[in-house]
Amino acid sequence: GTLAGNSVLCGGPGRRPASTHQRVFNTWNKLQMGDQNTFHQTAHQVVAALRAKDQKKTGPWQPEELESMAVEDAYTGPRLNVSSLTMDSVHELARFYQRTHAAPGILHRRYAIELLLSTKALLKRKVPSAVVDLEVTPDQTLHICGDMHGQLQDLLWIFHLHGYPSQEHPFLFNGDIADRGDRATEIFFVLFAMMHVHPNSIFINRGNHEDAEMNELSPFAGGGFAKEVRKKYGGRTLALFQEIFDCLPLATIVNKQIFVVHGGLSRHVGVRLEHIRSLNHNRQPPVPVNYQDSIFFDMLWSDPRPHSLEGIAPSRRGPFCITFGQDVTRRFLSDNHLSLVVRSHEVPSTMHGFEVQHGGSMVTVFSASNYCGSTCNYGAILKVRVGSSAVAGSPHSASSSPTCPTLSAAPISGSSPLPSPTSAGTSSPSGTRPVPSTAASLLSPGRGKGRGRATAGRGRGVGLSSRTLPPLSLNGGGGVLLGLGSAMRPTQLVTAQVLQLPGLRDLHVTAHEHWAPGMAELPAEEKVRPQDEGGELELNRRTLERANISTPRGQNKMRSDILAKIRSRIVEKKEELLWHYIHTDSDDFGTVSEEDWVEGLEAVLRLDIPWQEYKQDLVTLTPEGKVDYRRFLRRYRVAVSPQAGDTFSSSKGSRVYNLLISLDLDLGTLQRLFTPGTPAAELSKLLQDRAVEAQVRITQPQISEAVHLVQAMQDGEGEGKPPSPQPGKATSSELLALFVVMFSSEGTDSEDKEAGSVEDEVPSFAGAALPAERCVEAFQGIRSILRGLGQSCVAVFEKLDADRDGYVGAEEFCSGLAELAITAAVSAPPREPTLEVFRAVLSGRGRDGGGLGHLDLLSLCKAFYRRHHAAADVQKLYTTLYENSQLLLRACRFYDDDEDGVVTMEEFKTVLSALNSLQGMHGRQLSPMHIAVIAACVDQTDDGRVRFASLLDSLRVVDAERAGTSMEHRPSLSETM
Numbered sequence: 001g002t003l004a005g006n007s008v009l010c011g012g013p014g015r016r017p018a019s020t021h022q023r024v025f026n027t028w029n030k031l032q033m034g035d036q037n038t039f040h041q042t043a044h045q046v047v048a049a050l051r052a053k054d055q056k057k058t059g060p061w062q063p064e065e066l067e068s069m070a071v072e073d074a075y076t077g078p079r080l081n082v083s084s085l086t087m088d089s090v091h092e093l094a095r096f097y098q099r100t101h102a103a104p105g106i107l108h109r110r111y112a113i114e115l116l117l118s119t120k121a122l123l124k125r126k127v128p129s130a131v132v133d134l135e136v137t138p139d140q141t142l143h144i145c146g147d148m149h150g151q152l153q154d155l156l157w158i159f160h161l162h163g164y165p166s167q168e169h170p171f172l173f174n175g176d177i178a179d180r181g182d183r184a185t186e187i188f189f190v191l192f193a194m195m196h197v198h199p200n201s202i203f204i205n206r207g208n209h210e211d212a213e214m215n216e217l218s219p220f221a222g223g224g225f226a227k228e229v230r231k232k233y234g235g236r237t238l239a240l241f242q243e244i245f246d247c248l249p250l251a252t253i254v255n256k257q258i259f260v261v262h263g264g265l266s267r268h269v270g271v272r273l274e275h276i277r278s279l280n281h282n283r284q285p286p287v288p289v290n291y292q293d294s295i296f297f298d299m300l301w302s303d304p305r306p307h308s309l310e311g312i313a314p315s316r317r318g319p320f321c322i323t324f325g326q327d328v329t330r331r332f333l334s335d336n337h338l339s340l341v342v343r344s345h346e347v348p349s350t351m352h353g354f355e356v357q358h359g360g361s362m363v364t365v366f367s368a369s370n371y372c373g374s375t376c377n378y379g380a381i382l383k384v385r386v387g388s389s390a391v392a393g394s395p396h397s398a399s400s401s402p403t404c405p406t407l408s409a410a411p412i413s414g415s416s417p418l419p420s421p422t423s424a425g426t427s428s429p430s431g432t433r434p435v436p437s438t439a440a441s442l443l444s445p446g447r448g449k450g451r452g453r454a455t456a457g458r459g460r461g462v463g464l465s466s467r468t469l470p471p472l473s474l475n476g477g478g479g480v481l482l483g484l485g486s487a488m489r490p491t492q493l494v495t496a497q498v499l500q501l502p503g504l505r506d507l508h509v510t511a512h513e514h515w516a517p518g519m520a521e522l523p524a525e526e527k528v529r530p531q532d533e534g535g536e537l538e539l540n541r542r543t544l545e546r547a548n549i550s551t552p553r554g555q556n557k558m559r560s561d562i563l564a565k566i567r568s569r570i571v572e573k574k575e576e577l578l579w580h581y582i583h584t585d586s587d588d589f590g591t592v593s594e595e596d597w598v599e600g601l602e603a604v605l606r607l608d609i610p611w612q613e614y615k616q617d618l619v620t621l622t623p624e625g626k627v628d629y630r631r632f633l634r635r636y637r638v639a640v641s642p643q644a645g646d647t648f649s650s651s652k653g654s655r656v657y658n659l660l661i662s663l664d665l666d667l668g669t670l671q672r673l674f675t676p677g678t679p680a681a682e683l684s685k686l687l688q689d690r691a692v693e694a695q696v697r698i699t700q701p702q703i704s705e706a707v708h709l710v711q712a713m714q715d716g717e718g719e720g721k722p723p724s725p726q727p728g729k730a731t732s733s734e735l736l737a738l739f740v741v742m743f744s745s746e747g748t749d750s751e752d753k754e755a756g757s758v759e760d761e762v763p764s765f766a767g768a769a770l771p772a773e774r775c776v777e778a779f780q781g782i783r784s785i786l787r788g789l790g791q792s793c794v795a796v797f798e799k800l801d802a803d804r805d806g807y808v809g810a811e812e813f814c815s816g817l818a819e820l821a822i823t824a825a826v827s828a829p830p831r832e833p834t835l836e837v838f839r840a841v842l843s844g845r846g847r848d849g850g851g852l853g854h855l856d857l858l859s860l861c862k863a864f865y866r867r868h869h870a871a872a873d874v875q876k877l878y879t880t881l882y883e884n885s886q887l888l889l890r891a892c893r894f895y896d897d898d899e900d901g902v903v904t905m906e907e908f909k910t911v912l913s914a915l916n917s918l919q920g921m922h923g924r925q926l927s928p929m930h931i932a933v934i935a936a937c938v939d940q941t942d943d944g945r946v947r948f949a950s951l952l953d954s955l956r957v958v959d960a961e962r963a964g965t966s967m968e969h970r971p972s973l974s975e976t977m
Contacts (some may be wrong), residue, residue: 022351027609029347030316031565039221041319043213043221043890044287046430049914050894060239062909069110080111082118087164093193094156097186101519104182106232107189113233116240119192123247126634130250130281130296131273132203134172136507142384143171144260146344146353146365147207150181150224153366154379157516160523162381163195165201172252174344174365175207175262175300178225180217180372185228188241204247207262208300208345215242216890219362220561223469226893235899246282250299255383257507259505259575264302264343266295269311273336288320298322303346304329304357304364326358333361339503342382347371353380354511354917360501369515374554374561380513382499386506479950562609567957569605570618572883574633575602581629591626600629620961624921625881638878639958653743653936656706659698660860663690666806667797670857673737676714683707708940712905713739713932737792740861742933761884766870769931777839778833781826782864785817786823793865796820798858807854810838878955885952887915892948905935908946 071079080091096105107115126132136142143162148154165171173191178184195202208214209225215238217223229238253262253273265271265340268291279296288294303315303323310325329341341362348355369379497511569575580600584592592600597619598611619632665673672678673686684707691698713735789796800808802814808816814834821828829835841863844854857865881888891914895907903911912931926934939947 016851020905022349023563023613024558025347025351027613030609031562031569032605036288039213039217039886042887043216044284046887046891046911046914047213047894049917050891050910059235059236060243061117063117066117067112069113071108075108077105077107078111080107080115080193082196084112085193087194089195090164090190090193090197090664094190096157097152097183098519098522099187099513104186104327107186109237112185112189113237113240114694115192115196116237116244117187119195120194120240120244120247122841123244125201127247127249129277130279130422132249132252133256134170134203134252134254136255136384136386137172138386140168140170140386142254143169144342144365144384145171146367146380147176147371148173148181148184148187149176149179149209149371150184150187150228150515151368151371152186152515153522154514155187155517155518157514158367158379158381161514162383162512164655165198167198167201170198170201170203170253170258172203173205174260174342175248176209177204177207178346179209179217179220179223179367182219182228184225185232201254203261204248205252205262206245206281206285206300208285210245211300212242212245213284213890215862217886219296221886230899235893235897246284248281250281250587251276253338255386255507256337257504258342258384259333259338259340260334260342262343263300263345264298264304265324265328265341266298267324268295268303269331270335271332273296302344304343304362306349306806309524326361331356331360333503336466339505339507340501340509347377349377351375351377352377352384353513356499356501360499361503363499363501363509363511364711365511370554374557375761376554378513378515380511383510383512385508385510387508393565402701430606434887437889447532458543468720484861500574530815563614563958566605566607566614566618567959568634569881570601571636571638571879573604574636575976577601578629580604581633585629585688587911589626590861591622591624591628593626594621597627597629597632602866630819635958635959635961636957637875638882638955639898640878641954641956652705653709653739655702657710657739657858657862659702659706659741661862662696662698663687663694663855663857665690665858667794667801667857668735668806673710674713674739675732676735678711678714680707680711683710695801704861708944712935713730733792733794737794738933740793740858740865744858744861744865758808774830774833779837780827781829782817782834782837784826785821785824785828785862789827793861794857797860800860807853807856808860810835877933880926880930881934881952882955882957884915885955888912889949889952891915896948901919902941902945904945905940909936 021399036111077095078089080089080093080818090674093107096107099105134142143158143165145158163169170893177187184915190203191204206632209223212226215223215225215229219227225241226238229235229241251259253259275292275295276299279292280298285300286293286296288297297320299316301321303317303321304312305311305323305325309324310327311323312328313323315323317320333339333341339361341358343362343364344366346364348364353367353369354363356363363382365380365382366377367379367381369377371377375546497513499511503511533750553575577600580594581596584596584600592657594615601611602608622628660670660673669690671688673683683705687698687703687706736967786796797808799820800812802812802816803809814831817834818828838855841855888911891911892903895911909931912926916926916931935946938951941947
C-alpha cells in the first residue's frame with residue numbers, strides 16, 4: 001500500500017494545500033514507491049538464475065509429513081480439527097491471538113501446516129481460473145476489505161463492528177494481507193479457518209505483496225512476511241504460503257457489474273475478461289515481458305492517474321509500472337459490460353479509508369488504519385447490497401450480523417466512519433479559506449471551486465449522502481485534531497456514506513470507516529454495540545483521542561524514515577552527485593547555491609520532494625549561504641557498525657599484512673603466495689619456512705588466518721587449478737596490489753576523507769624518526785611522485801627494484817625516485833633527505849636503518865601509499881554491498897536451507913557473480929578482485945561458511961559530522977531471518 005496520487009488536497013487550482021502530515025506522508029511514500037518494484041524485478045531474475053543452477057532445493061511441507069508432527073502436552077494454544085472446523089474454533093483462535101498480543105501466541109506448527117495444506121487443496125478446487133464470479137443475493141451484504149498488511153487489530157475491529165463472515169455476510173479481501181505488519185500469519189489463519197467453515201463467505205484476491213520476492217524485503221523496505229513466517233514456522237512453511245498465493249485469483253466480479261482487483265487495469269487496449277480468465281495465475285507474479293505477463297503484472301501493480309488525466313503513463317513505483325487514466329477505466333468497463341472498478345493498493349490521498357475516482361467509475365478502499373503505525377489514515381470497508389440502500393437506520397446492522405466472540409481487554413464500543421484526518425473542523429485562522437467540516441465535503445468529486453462542497457450528486461453525477469452526528473467537543477472544544485492547530489476543532493462526524501455511483505444497476509455501495517484500537521484495547525465483550533445509545537459518541541470520542549495522540553508521533557517516525565532513506569540515496573549516488581555539482585560550479589569555487597543543490601538532488605536522485613523542509617537536517621551552509629558540495633558528500637558514507645566486530649572489516653587483513661611484513665618477503669615470494677590455485681598446505685609451508693629463515697616466531701593460528709585470507713582473495717577456482725590467468729580473472733600481481741591497497745593502512749574503516757583529497761601527513765611510525773623539517777618535506781615529495789604516476793604499487797616497486805632481487809635498497813630507492821619524478825612531471829626531493837626518510841621507514845619497521853638495508857613491497861607501501869587510497873576502495877565496496885543488501889540477502893536465502901544465516905563460500909561467490917551478471921549491482925560492477933576482498937573480509941564459521949546475514953547487517957549509513965553517529969533507522973537485516 002502507498003499513497004494515492006489523485007489527491008484533492010495536494011495543490012492545483014481551487015484545491016486546499018496539503019496539511020503538514022499529508023506532506024510528510026507524500027514524501028515518505030515517494031521514497032518508498034520505487035524501491036519495491038525495482039527489487040521485485042531484479043530479485044525475480046536473480047532467483048531464477050540461481051534456481052537454474054541448483055534444482056535440489058527443499059520444497060514445502062507435504063501431507064504425509066503431518067503424522068510425524070506431535071503436539072506437545074505443554075502446548076496451551078487452540079487445538080484445531082481442520083477436517084471439521086466450526087465458528088467456535090475460529091472464535092477460539094481469534095481470542096487466542098488477542099489474548100496473547102503482548103508476546104504473540106503461535107498456533108502449533110502441526111495445526112498451522114495442516115490448515116495451510118487443506119487451504120491449498122480447497123483453493124485449487126474453488127479457483128479454477130484467474131477470475132472468480134460472485135453473486136450477491138438480496139438477503140446478503142458483501143463486505144469488501146482493502147489492504148490489511150499484517151495489522152491483525154484492523155481485522156478483529158472490522159469483525160467487531162460488522163460481524164464475522166457468514167452466508168448472509170460474505171467478505172472479499174482485496175489482496176495485500178501480507179507484509180509490513182507482523183501479524184499477517186494470524187490474519188491468514190483466521191481467514192483460512194473461516195474459509196473451511198463457510199467456503200462461500202470468504203474470498204481473497206491476490207495483491208502485489210502476495211509475492212515471494214516482495215515478502216523477502218525487510219519491513220523497513222515494505223516487506224517482512226518472509227521474516228515473520230521463518231521466525232514462527234520456518235522456511236518450508238513460507239514455501240507453502242507461496243503455493244497458496246499462487247492459487248489466489250487476480251480479480252473477482254460481483255453480480256456481473258463490479259470488477260474487484262488489487263492494483264488496477266492493463267496498459268493494453270481491448271483487454272477482455274476472457275483474456276484475464278485464461279491467464280496462468282498459478283505462479284509467482286511475472287516480469288511484464290509479454291502481453292499475458294503484463295496483464296497479470298498490471299492487475300497487481302498499476303494505479304489510476306489523478307483527476308482528469310487520461311491515457312497510460314509511467315508510474316513512480318518503478319520500472320515497468322504504469323498509471324492509467326479515466327478514459328482507460330471507462331473503455332475497460334464498456335468493453336466488458338461492467339459498471340465499476342473497486343481496487344486497493346494505496347492509501348487514498350484524502351487519508352480516508354476510501355476514495356471515489358474517475359468520475360464515479362472507480363473506488364479505492366484501504367482497510368489498514370494508521371498504516372505502519374505512523375500514517376494516521378482511517379481504514380474502511382465497502383458494503384455492497386442488492387436493492388434499496390438501507391443505510392438510514394443503523395448502517396452496520398450489528399444485530400443481524402453473526403455474533404462476535406468475546407475478546408479479552410478493556411471495552412471500546414460504538415461505531416462510525418470518521419472525519420477527514422486533515423480537515424475535521426470548520427473554523428480557520430483569520431484571512432484563510434474556511435475548511436469544510438464533513439468528510440463528505442472532502443470527498444465530493446466536483447472540480448475547481450465546486451470541490452470541497454458537501455453536495456450529493458455533484459461532479460459528473462457522483463456524490464455522497466451521509467448521516468451526521470452533533471458536534472463533538474474534546475478538551476472543552478479547544479483540542480488539537482491531527483496536528484492542525486488549536487484553530488481546528490472536531491465537529492460533525494459521518495457514520496455511513498452512500499456512494500452515488502451512476503453506473504450501478506440495483507446495487508448500492510456504502511463506505512464504512514474506522515480507526516482500529518491497539519490489540520490490548522479491543523473490546524472485552526459485546527455489552528455496548530454501535531447501535532446502542534451513546535455507543536457512537538463514545539467510539540468517536542475514543543477514536544479522536546487516538547488520532548490526536550498518533551499524529552505527532554507518526555509524523556516524527558515518518559520524518560526519521562524519510563531522512564534515513566534520503567541519506568541512503570545520497571550515499572548510493574555520491575559519484576553522480578559530485579559530477580553534477582562540479583559541472584554546475586563553473587567558477588570552481590567548490591560551492592553551489594541552495595537552488596543548484598536542490599536541483600542536483602532532484603535530477604540525480606529523481607525525487608520530487610520538499611527539500612527545503614529537510615535542508616537543515618541534511619546540509620550545513622557556508623557563511624555566504626552556499627553549499628560546500630564536497631563537504632556535503634563527504635558527510636554521509638557507509639561504515640561497519642561498531643557492534644559488528646570482525647563481521648566485515650579490514651582489521652583481519654591488517655593483521656595478516658603486518659604478519660607478512662615481519663617475514664620480510666621478497667616480491668617473487670609474495671606473488672607466489674597470491675597465485676590463484678595454490679593449495680593451502682603449500683601456502684602454510686611457505687610461511688613456516690620463511691618464519692624460520694627470518695627467525696620470526698609466529699603461531700599456527702596466525703598462519704591459518706593468513707592462509708585463509710589469501711585463499712579467500714583468490715578467484716574461487718579452488719585447489720589444483722593451473723595458476724595461469726583466465727580472461728576476467730585476477731592475476732597474482734593484481735591480487736597482491738589489491739591486498740596492499742585494502743590492508744596497508746590500519747583504521748581505513750573509519751577514514752572520513754574523500755577519494756582524491758590531498759593527504760600528505762607522515763605516518764606515526766616514520767614521523768617520530770624523521771630528524772628535521774626538510775625530511776618531512778622530502779617525505780611529502782616522495783608521496784607526490786607516487787601520486788603522479790597513477791600506477792599500481794607492484795608496477796612501481798618493480799621499477800624501483802633495479803637488480804630484480806625482490807627488494808628495494810637505499811641506492812635503488814634514491815635513483816629510482818629521480819627517474820620516476822621525470823615521468824610524474826614533479827620535482828624529486830634532494831638525495832640526503834631522501835636517504836634519511838629511507839632510514840626512518842626502516843627504523844619504524846623495527847629494522848636497522850643505520851645499515852641502510854632494504855625495503856620489501858609491503859613495508860614500502862605501508863609508508864608511502866596514502867591512506868585515502870584504501871579508504872576510497874573500502875568505501876566503494878561498502879557502498880556496493882549496502883545498496884544491494886536486500887538482493888544479496890534474498891539470493892543467499894535461496895541456499896540457506898537450514899535458515900541459520902550462513903552459506904558456503906562457493907554459494908556466496910555464486911550469489912555475487914549472479915547479481916553481477918544480471919544487474920551490475922545497481923550500476924556498480926564487482927570485479928573478481930572485489931569479490932575476492934569481500935570473501936577475505938567476511939566473517940566465517942569454523943567450517944568456513946559465510947555468515948551472510950551478519951555481514952549485511954553490519955553496514956550502516958553514518959554522518960561523519962556527528963562523531964560517527966548512525967543515521968539509518970532500518971531494522972536489523974539479521975532480524976529478517
